[in-house]
Amino acid sequence: MPATVACMHELRSLGLRLSLDDFGTGFSSLTYIKHLPFDELKVDRSFVNDLENDEMNRRMVNFMVQLGRELGMCVVAEGVETPRQRELLLEMGCDALQGYLMDKPMAIEAFTAKYQLG
DSSP states (O other), X not given: XXXXXXXXXXXXXXXXXXXXXXXXXXXXXXXXXXXXXXXEEEEOHHHHHTTTTOHHHHHHHHHHHHHHHHTTOEEEEOOOOSHXXXXXXXXXXXXXXXXXXXXXXXXXXXXXXXXXXX
Protein backbone atom coordinates (compact mmCIF):
# COMPACT_ATOMS: atom_id res chain seq x y z
CA MET A 1 0.00 0.00 0.00
CA PRO A 2 2.86 2.52 0.55
CA ALA A 3 3.61 2.53 -3.19
CA THR A 4 -0.07 3.18 -3.93
CA VAL A 5 -0.21 6.07 -1.48
CA ALA A 6 2.97 7.57 -2.95
CA CYS A 7 1.53 7.30 -6.45
CA MET A 8 -1.70 8.96 -5.34
CA HIS A 9 0.23 11.83 -3.74
CA GLU A 10 2.21 12.23 -6.96
CA LEU A 11 -1.02 12.44 -8.98
CA ARG A 12 -2.37 15.07 -6.59
CA SER A 13 0.86 17.06 -6.93
CA LEU A 14 0.11 17.22 -10.67
CA GLY A 15 -3.22 18.89 -9.91
CA LEU A 16 -5.46 15.84 -10.18
CA ARG A 17 -8.25 15.28 -7.68
CA LEU A 18 -8.93 11.77 -6.42
CA SER A 19 -12.39 10.36 -5.72
CA LEU A 20 -13.48 7.37 -3.68
CA ASP A 21 -16.25 6.10 -5.95
CA ASP A 22 -19.29 4.03 -4.91
CA PHE A 23 -18.72 4.74 -1.22
CA GLY A 24 -20.65 2.37 1.02
CA THR A 25 -20.46 -0.66 -1.28
CA GLY A 26 -17.91 -3.25 -2.31
CA PHE A 27 -14.30 -2.39 -1.65
CA SER A 28 -14.81 1.29 -0.81
CA SER A 29 -14.48 1.08 2.95
CA LEU A 30 -13.53 3.35 5.84
CA THR A 31 -10.01 1.89 5.66
CA TYR A 32 -9.47 3.64 2.33
CA ILE A 33 -10.58 6.96 3.74
CA LYS A 34 -8.18 6.57 6.64
CA HIS A 35 -5.11 5.63 4.61
CA LEU A 36 -5.52 7.10 1.12
CA PRO A 37 -5.48 10.77 0.08
CA PHE A 38 -8.92 11.25 -1.43
CA ASP A 39 -10.37 14.67 -2.23
CA GLU A 40 -13.89 13.51 -2.93
CA LEU A 41 -16.28 10.91 -1.57
CA LYS A 42 -18.99 9.70 -3.95
CA VAL A 43 -22.09 8.23 -2.29
CA ASP A 44 -23.21 5.18 -4.25
CA ARG A 45 -26.45 5.46 -6.20
CA SER A 46 -27.94 2.45 -4.38
CA PHE A 47 -28.21 4.62 -1.26
CA VAL A 48 -29.68 7.54 -3.19
CA ASN A 49 -32.32 5.28 -4.80
CA ASP A 50 -33.90 4.47 -1.41
CA LEU A 51 -33.46 7.94 0.07
CA GLU A 52 -37.08 9.04 -0.15
CA ASN A 53 -38.74 5.98 1.38
CA ASP A 54 -36.26 4.50 3.86
CA GLU A 55 -35.46 6.32 7.11
CA MET A 56 -32.46 4.10 7.89
CA ASN A 57 -31.09 4.79 4.43
CA ARG A 58 -31.48 8.56 4.96
CA ARG A 59 -29.54 8.24 8.21
CA MET A 60 -26.77 6.31 6.47
CA VAL A 61 -26.48 8.85 3.65
CA ASN A 62 -26.49 11.70 6.15
CA PHE A 63 -23.67 9.93 8.01
CA MET A 64 -21.67 9.55 4.79
CA VAL A 65 -22.16 13.22 3.91
CA GLN A 66 -21.14 14.38 7.39
CA LEU A 67 -18.15 12.01 7.45
CA GLY A 68 -16.88 13.31 4.12
CA ARG A 69 -17.35 16.93 5.16
CA GLU A 70 -15.71 16.32 8.55
CA LEU A 71 -12.67 14.90 6.73
CA GLY A 72 -12.50 17.89 4.39
CA MET A 73 -13.72 16.05 1.31
CA CYS A 74 -16.18 17.17 -1.32
CA VAL A 75 -19.22 14.87 -1.15
CA VAL A 76 -20.99 13.87 -4.37
CA ALA A 77 -24.24 11.87 -4.56
CA GLU A 78 -24.62 9.60 -7.58
CA GLY A 79 -27.87 8.63 -9.28
CA VAL A 80 -30.06 11.59 -8.31
CA GLU A 81 -33.29 11.24 -10.28
CA THR A 82 -36.03 13.07 -8.37
CA PRO A 83 -36.50 16.59 -7.00
CA ARG A 84 -37.11 15.11 -3.52
CA GLN A 85 -33.77 13.26 -3.60
CA ARG A 86 -32.08 16.52 -4.57
CA GLU A 87 -33.83 18.38 -1.77
CA LEU A 88 -32.88 15.81 0.88
CA LEU A 89 -29.24 15.65 -0.25
CA LEU A 90 -28.86 19.42 -0.28
CA GLU A 91 -30.43 19.63 3.21
CA MET A 92 -27.82 17.10 4.38
CA GLY A 93 -25.05 19.34 3.02
CA CYS A 94 -24.07 17.28 -0.02
CA ASP A 95 -21.69 19.35 -2.19
CA ALA A 96 -22.58 18.03 -5.65
CA LEU A 97 -25.15 15.85 -7.36
CA GLN A 98 -24.95 13.55 -10.38
CA GLY A 99 -27.83 11.89 -12.15
CA TYR A 100 -30.63 12.04 -14.67
CA LEU A 101 -32.36 14.84 -12.76
CA MET A 102 -29.57 17.16 -13.89
CA ASP A 103 -29.24 15.68 -17.40
CA LYS A 104 -28.85 12.49 -19.39
CA PRO A 105 -25.44 11.34 -20.64
CA MET A 106 -24.59 13.02 -23.94
CA ALA A 107 -21.82 13.34 -26.49
CA ILE A 108 -19.32 16.14 -25.91
CA GLU A 109 -20.60 17.99 -28.99
CA ALA A 110 -24.16 18.01 -27.64
CA PHE A 111 -22.92 19.09 -24.20
CA THR A 112 -20.88 22.02 -25.50
CA ALA A 113 -23.78 23.14 -27.72
CA LYS A 114 -26.37 22.83 -24.94
CA TYR A 115 -24.29 24.73 -22.42
CA GLN A 116 -22.77 27.10 -24.99
CA LEU A 117 -19.17 26.19 -24.16
CA GLY A 118 -17.68 26.14 -27.59
